Amino acid sequence: MNTTYSVAKKIVIFERKFRIDAMVVLLDLDGTLINTASTKYKEYKDGVRQISIEDVPVFAGAREFVATLTNQGHKVYIISDSYPSYVKTISENIFHLEYLALSDKPNTSKTLKFLSDKGVNVNNDDIILVGDSSLDIHLGRKLRCKTIYLQLYNQNSEEFDDNDGIDERTTLKYGPTYFAKNYNTALEIVNFPLRHLLAIEGAALGLDTCNAVRFWNYKAPDHIVAIRCLARQENGACDKMSQAKIYYQIDNPERTAETLDILAKGASSYLAGLLQYSQHYKWDIFTYIPDKTTTTPPNKMKGIFNLIETTIPKGDIFSWSDNIRTSLRQEKNYHDRSQYIDQNLKINSSNLVSGKNIIVIDDQLTTGATAFAIRKKLKENGANNILFITLFYMILEVKDDKICPKCGKPLSIKVNRRNGNKFYSCQPERYGGDGCGYIENID
Incomplete structure (x- = not known):
């Protein structure tokens, strides 16, 4: 391997070879498109008060980000855990997008039904979720789709609503696929996801990436x-x-x-x-x-x-x-x-x-x-x-929604340390769980 390669040259190769034609992009709302993580917006997000369109603090560049995604042919939807009327007002009138108000995020069954109703192939690898909190990354992992942790906030600048899950270290520990601090980077990731992989995850696919x-x-x-x-x-x-x-x-x-x-x-x-x-x-x-x-x-x-x-x-x-x-x-x-x-x-x-x-x-x-x-x-x-x-x-750990057919408890996904294969486990007491010991291989 020649470590003196030109990173810029590699990027050009990626752009030519690995551009994604169309993705299904799931966008969080608060903290991702609008600047509403402060506690002063809590009553609006909870449906206690109605917010007017003129008072919605849209992030600079958010409208252009959504418009560019749509114009490039991506299917874009908003997935938010705020109050339905609040989500509806902002999604339809500001961003002109279809939406799902998911009060119990991360709820995969409701999300999957929403996507299915929209004709989205939920087994498609070309789904990516963009959000600013651990709840977003948690949902993306349960859906087994790629995720972008979009960090637009200076977290020391004001008081945040704890329910929003905005904590950098926790969100990092949930393991997003990608990281972005602005809309331009997020857009690049959507269009060229392979070139933005972490270095070893890229190497596993035979790619040279320098991300960490x-x-x-x-x-x-x-x-x-x-x-x-x-x-x-x-x-x-x-x-x-x-x-x-x-x-x-x-x-x-x-x-x-x-x-x-x-x-x-x-x-x-x-x-x-x-x-x-x-x-x-x-x-x-x-x-x-x-x-x-x-x-x-x-x-x-x-x-x-x-x-x-x-x-x-x-x-x-x-x-x-x-x-x-x-x-x-x-x-x-x-x-x-x-x-x-x-x-x-x-x-x-x-x-x-x-x-x-x-x-x-x-x-x-x-x-x-x-x-x-x-x-x-x-x-x-x-x-x-x-x-x-x-x-x-x-x-x-993010648990799967799959239930043990023998005892009815949630199954965990484990990895065989010898061959790396994954399997479902109803983890028994001797391995630190409280399950019955049922095991099922994952294809």
Whole structure:
């Protein structure tokens, strides 16, 4: 792989080869098309008071966004959890769109019936949901359609209605397929969805993409710290682009060269894009969290790290204590995980990191304890800018609507860690559930 490729050239290729002719676009209303997340609009959204068209605070560019989608041939509908008369007034008079007032979002049965009544093939992969909250992403995942997290708000600017589910970290943890901070980016995603995939999710399809989840950022006057994730490890219902199947192969002693190549290609593509688009930062060292002597397969992360191609100098900075006998995965909460890292992972020499800009890669982000503990260690030893990358991040579980035919309890979607195949499980007590143990394979 040539990591000096031109990202711009790749984008041109994507535009020619992967443009989508028409999508079914489901748009949230409040916070996505109109600026009504503030608590002062709650009575209108709840149907207590009637809002006049003149008083609706439409986001700049929202009308043009909807008009462009429609003119390009996409089928566009509004899906909102606000009061029906409120949704009707705004949808019909401002955006001229058909709508579904879904007071109990995420209700998939009502959404599917609405789409079916409109003649939409609900099994069609060309459905995408655009929203600003965890409720929107939750609904999209239950529908198994692609989702765009559209973040137009400065969340520190005013008080929000808690019922709207506007919380960046929670929404990220629900695992949207795509991310946009403006309508232009959202429009690009609708028209060219493949080129906007996360780096490893793109690599799984044979594509070079350099996108990552911006999980956390900190910018001080003299340094930055950031956490980025290259793919989603789904838990439960999700769109087809997520890659838990590949994640579970990382720990598999029989993992294939193809799996390693996908992981390395995704990381290499992200780093190449990082260097091209962030030329004002000079990265001095690219390193990884090493494997313990008890890790299976041996050199699990080192094997992937060695395959990643980058012009950034590679180095071994960290090592585990010799007498360590337990696993980080045995520590179940943030505090215990942080303490585990602090006590057992060491920096080989402060001279390796003092004054340096450092990129660290690891396999998974769950609680974030490892990332923040590494940040603390590096800063204590004089590191400057720090970028912590994970191949995957674990997203929150979204249960399917499918019911166990034996006991009537909701089924969960699980993944066979050996082969990556998904199955329905009525999770029994011995595996942390309260079900009967019924299992059904998913085709």
